[in-house]
Each structure stands twice: as structure tokens, then as C-alpha cells.
Amino acid sequence: MAFARREHGPPRPALLFLLSILPLLVLFTFSSAAAPPTAASPAALHNNNWAVLVCTSRFWFNYRHMANTLSLYRTVKRLGIPDERIILMLADDMACNPRNNYPAQVFNNENHQLNLYGDNVEVDYRGYEVTVENFLRVLTGRHESSVPRSKRLLSDEGSHILLYMTGHGGDEFLKFQDNEELQSHDLADAVKQMKEKHRFKELLIMVDTCQAATLFSQLQSPGVLAIGSSKKGENSYSHHLDSDIGVSVVDRFTFHTLAFFEKLNMYSNASLNSLFNSYDPSMLLSTAYYRMDLYERALNKVPVTNFFGSVMKTIHTDSAYTGFLAAREVETPLSMRNNILGAAMLQNEASTRRSNIEKMKEAQLRSDGWTVILLQGKNSDTVVMYGLGAMGVLLAISTWLSM
Numbered sequence: 001m002a003f004a005r006r007e008h009g010p011p012r013p014a015l016l017f018l019l020s021i022l023p024l025l026v027l028f029t030f031s032s033a034a035a036p037p038t039a040a041s042p043a044a045l046h047n048n049n050w051a052v053l054v055c056t057s058r059f060w061f062n063y064r065h066m067a068n069t070l071s072l073y074r075t076v077k078r079l080g081i082p083d084e085r086i087i088l089m090l091a092d093d094m095a096c097n098p099r100n101n102y103p104a105q106v107f108n109n110e111n112h113q114l115n116l117y118g119d120n121v122e123v124d125y126r127g128y129e130v131t132v133e134n135f136l137r138v139l140t141g142r143h144e145s146s147v148p149r150s151k152r153l154l155s156d157e158g159s160h161i162l163l164y165m166t167g168h169g170g171d172e173f174l175k176f177q178d179n180e181e182l183q184s185h186d187l188a189d190a191v192k193q194m195k196e197k198h199r200f201k202e203l204l205i206m207v208d209t210c211q212a213a214t215l216f217s218q219l220q221s222p223g224v225l226a227i228g229s230s231k232k233g234e235n236s237y238s239h240h241l242d243s244d245i246g247v248s249v250v251d252r253f254t255f256h257t258l259a260f261f262e263k264l265n266m267y268s269n270a271s272l273n274s275l276f277n278s279y280d281p282s283m284l285l286s287t288a289y290y291r292m293d294l295y296e297r298a299l300n301k302v303p304v305t306n307f308f309g310s311v312m313k314t315i316h317t318d319s320a321y322t323g324f325l326a327a328r329e330v331e332t333p334l335s336m337r338n339n340i341l342g343a344a345m346l347q348n349e350a351s352t353r354r355s356n357i358e359k360m361k362e363a364q365l366r367s368d369g370w371t372v373i374l375l376q377g378k379n380s381d382t383v384v385m386y387g388l389g390a391m392g393v394l395l396a397i398s399t400w401l402s403m
Contacts, residue, residue, distance in 0.1 A: 049160045049310040050153060051076045051086045052138060056130065056167030056176045058092040063247045064238050066094045067108040068166040068208060068254040070116035075258060076162065077120075079309030080266040087138055087153055089125040091167075091177050101244055108250040108258070110242040124151050132182050139163075139190040141199060157198035162206065162307040166254065169209035171232060172217060188218035195221040202295070204272075204307040208253045210235045213289035225295040227276065229253035230286035237285045252284050266309040273299035 053076075055069035073088055095104050095117045106117045125134055137143050138153050155161055168175045172184035187205075194200055205226040207215055212228025219226060229236040229251070238248035239255040250258075260278050264270055276299065279288035292299065305311075 047311050048158050049081055050155045051081055051162040052153060054089040054135060054165045055091050056174060058177045060097055060099050061247055063094050064250050065166045066090055066092060067106055067116060067249050068251055070106055071108045071254060071258050072164050074116055075261050076308055079305060081310040083122045087124050089130045090123050091130040110240060132176050132180050136190050140193045155199050157201060159200050160306050161200045161203045163203065164206045166208040169211060171211055172214045174209055174215060184215050184218045187215060188220060191219060191221045191224060208236060208251050216291045219294060222294050225292055227288065227290040229288060231289045234286045256283060266305055266311055268305060270304050271300045272302045272304055275304050
């Protein structure tokens with residue numbers, strides 16, 4: 001009976017051929033579907049950015065180092081990086097120093113038009129909290145359990161991180177509060193741990209100090225790009241003196257960095273190459289040095305906003321935000337209130353329709369078991385595993401039929 005049934009089916013060679021190529025077709029189809037897209041939108045390249053900004057100097061005569069750090073803080077916030085993704089470390093509080101003729105204010109220009117301290121500065125580590133130990137703990141994530149999330153660098157393997165440091169330094173070291181030093185091998189070891197723990201995808205280290213380039217000499221981790229304000233044997237200089245404050249208020253390297261970014265916004269396409277080429281040795285009185293042997297991408301193809309800016313993901317809500325309407329209700333005429341409420345209702349209806357459409361599409365996608373695997377899997381390894389399993393089963397069947 002069994003042989004009679006086999007004669008009525010397809011010829012054995014054709015059946016064996018189909019069974020032999022079926023596992024390959026299954027594996028190829030689902031591996032291709034699970035593969036990530038090769039191209040990404042420009043916005044997607046910089047929506048997971050972090051910044052660690054460090055001023056390592058105490059004492060009033062180092063006013064410019066705090067101004068440097070606060071200037072970079074203001075710049076990255078303006079370009080889209082939120083406070084919860086910025087770790088700000090200030091070794092001293094110049095704003096409250098009794099020598100400050102402008103209490104609670106810090107300036108980086110003698111015209112005093114821009115108060116860097118402002119109302120929206122969130123300092124994570126202040127004063128004696130700024131130590132080499134705490135700095136290395138921030139980078140490596142080795143915190144005590146009592147340290148709040150606001151003081152942690154919660155980056156991941158897809159993050160772009162900007163690390164900016166300013167203070168007094170020398171050959172392969174950076175001083176912290178004139179009390180201790182960060183050595184070049186300390187920095188290299190911390191970066192190596194970060195890479196091993198998947199804490200960044202790309203890291204840009206920017207240092208404004210004397211002999212800044214020597215701090216990068218021990219780096220070996222891939223994906224790291226470094227730039228310093230001066231080469232070995234060179235000093236970094238201040239830009240100008242504020243006669244009212246009595247000290248220099250900004251360093252030359254940071255001043256020209258700020259001048260470059262003042263012309264940009266978070267959607268600008270200016271490249272890292274254009275930033276690095278903007279440093280004129282005759283203006284800096286030193287030679288800006290950058291190390292890129294550990295960095296894979298060409299600098300002219302990397303926007304500066306990959307490190308200095310961020311485009312945050314937008315979350316659509318089902319209802320309008322009523323807090324703004326309530327705040328304006330007291331001072332808004334009745335006719336304008338009706339218009340605002342009408343617009344809010346229309347926006348609410350549109351958001352609801354978009355939400356329903358997205359839910360329907362997602363339900364349709366999840367109706368297929370393989371699609372669930374593709375949506376939930378972080379890479380193609382899961383699908384490859386299933387494909388290999390199916391190949392083994394079908395190979396066993398084909399072997400049995402050939403006997």
C-alpha cells in the first residue's frame with residue numbers, strides 16, 4: 001500500500017530536489033526579512049546622544065574654566081540634548097564667589113549680555129564632588145546604589161557621547177581641583193570598560209587644556225574620536241580679560257568652538273571636518289590636534305549634531321495637553337477660548353485617528369507568528385536559529401525518503 005501511494009505522487013528525484021532546496025529558501029527569506037535596514041534617516045542618527053561636561057578647576061582665577069563648561073552646556077541644550085542626558089560637573093561655584101561683582105551670574109564675554117548660569121542650569125556634581133573617582137564612576141557606570149539616576153550616564157550601545165573637559169593639564173595628565181590628577185592611562189582604561197560594557201557606539205572626547213593631545217595617547221578602543229586644544233609642549237591660552245570681573249572669562253579654543261556653533265541649529269548638516277578645519281592656529285596661539293585612527297567614518301560625512309545635538313523622538317498622545325489651556329484661560333477672551341478649544345478638539349480627534357490606524361496596522365502585522373519574532377527579536381540570530389532547525393528536520397526527512 002505504501003509503495004502504491006508513492007507511485008501516484010511526484011517522482012522521487014523531483015521530491016528530493018524540492019526538499020533539499022526548501023530549507024535554504026526558508027533561511028534566506030527570513031534572514032533577509034530580519035536584517036536591519038542599510039540606510040537610516042538623518043534624524044535617527046542623533047536621537048540617542050549624551051554629554052558629559054567637566055570643569056576640573058577651583059579658585060576664582062580659574063573663572064574661565066567654569067565659563068567654558070557652562071558655554072558648552074548652553075550650546076548642547078540649544079541644539080537639542082535635554083538635561084536628563086547631560087552630566088554637568090563643576091568643581092567650583094564662581095556665581096556665588098564673594099569676589100563676583102555680578103552675584104549669581106557667569107559670563108563668557110565682556111559685554112555681559114548672556115548670563116550662562118541662568119535659571120535652567122542643573123549641576124549634577126558640584127564642588128568637592130568633582131573628583132577623579134566620581135568622574136571615572138560616571139563613565140564606567142560603577143556607582144554605589146545610593147547614587148540617583150540623575151547623576152548617572154545611562155547610555156547604551158547605540159549612544160553617541162560627547163565628553164568635554166577643561167582645566168589645567170600637562171604631559172598626559174589633567175588636574176582635578178589642584179589636588180589630584182587624571183592620567184592618560186586612567187582615561188584609556190575607563191573608555192575601554194565603556195566599550196566592553198556597550199555604553200557607547202561613538203565617543204567624541206574634547207579637551208581644552210595645556211598639552212591636551214597627550215591625554216589621548218593611550219586610547220585603543222574603536223569608535224573613539226578625540227580633539228585637543230594644543231599639542232605636546234604647547235600651552236592653551238585665554239581669549240580676553242573682563243576688566244569688571246577682573247579675570248579672563250573664556251579660553252581661545254572654546255571661544256572659537258562656540259563661534260562655530262552659534263551659526264547652527266539642531267537640523268544643520270555641518271560636518272565634524274568643517275568644525276576641525278575652523279580652528280586657526282594663528283587665532284588659538286596653539287595647534288588643535290585631533291586623533292581619528294580609532295574612528296571608522298570619514299569626518300566630512302559625520303554631522304556635528306551626531307555629538308553636539310539631538311532630535312528627540314515625538315510621542316503622539318490621545319488627548320491634548322490641557323495644562324497650557326488652563327494657564328491661558330484667565331487672560332484669554334471668551335471668543336479666543338472657543339477658537340483654542342475648537343482647535344484642541346480637532347487636534348484630539350486627529351491624534352485619536354492616527355492612534356487607531358497605528359494600532360490596526362500593528363494588529364495586522366502581529367497576526368503572523370513569524371512577524372512577531374521579527375518585531376521582538378533584536379537581530380537576525382533568532383530567525384537563523386529557527387531556519388537551521390527547520391533545515392535539520394527536512395534534511396532528516398529527505399534522507400529517510402532516499403533510503
